[in-house]
Amino acid sequence: MTSPAYSLAAVLSTGEPERLYSGLSLLVSTASDGAPCAGLLAFQGLDLMLDEDLLARTENADATPSLSWQGRETFARSLVELRETALGLDSLSLFACSASVETMSLTATDVEDRLDGVMSTPRFLRETSGARLVFV
Numbered sequence: 266m267t268s269p270a271y272s273l274a275a276v277l278s279t280g281e282p283e284r285l286y287s288g289l290s291l292l293v294s295t296a297s298d299g300a301p302c303a304g305l306l307a308f309q310g311l312d313l314m315l316d317e318d319l320l321a322r323t324e325n326a327d328a329t330p331s332l333s334w335q336g337r338e339t340f341a342r343s344l345v346e347l348r349e350t351a352l353g354l355d356s357l358s359l360f361a362c363s364a365s366v367e368t369m370s371l372t373a374t375d376v377e378d379r380l381d382g383v384m385s386t387p388r389f390l391r392e393t394s395g396a397r398l399v400f401v
Contacts, residue, residue, distance in 0.1 A: 275400070277310035278306075285313050293350055311365045323341040
């Protein structure tokens with residue numbers, strides 16, 4: 266079985282919710298149009314993606330200092346919805362960075378319930394060769 270020819274690939278390692286939102290938006294928008302996409306979640310990006318209480322985390326002013334008080338709640342709900350959309354799209358494959366899993370006290374089982382698996386960065390780059398590559 267061969268891998269799909271990805272149109273867009275993104276490495277999402279940011280700990281800033283606003284930047285994660287932007288990266289996920291690129292992936293979801295492209296995948297929603299039917300183009301296969303892949304994301305590699307690393308370190309703080311993986312932590313945000315797996316956060317069971319992402320809503321409360323992003324409503325905190327310390328986590329989203331660039332947002333207005335009024336906009337923070339709307340943003341938090343939108344990010345949670347965007348994450349769930351990303352996780353549900355068949356044309357979007359999301360992987361956890363293997364180095365991140367090893368160094369963050371996670372196991373493959375911790376991420377495989379939510380994501381498409383664990384993958385090293387070199388393998389991710391090989392698998393997505395030819396795709397537009399974005400680093401967030």
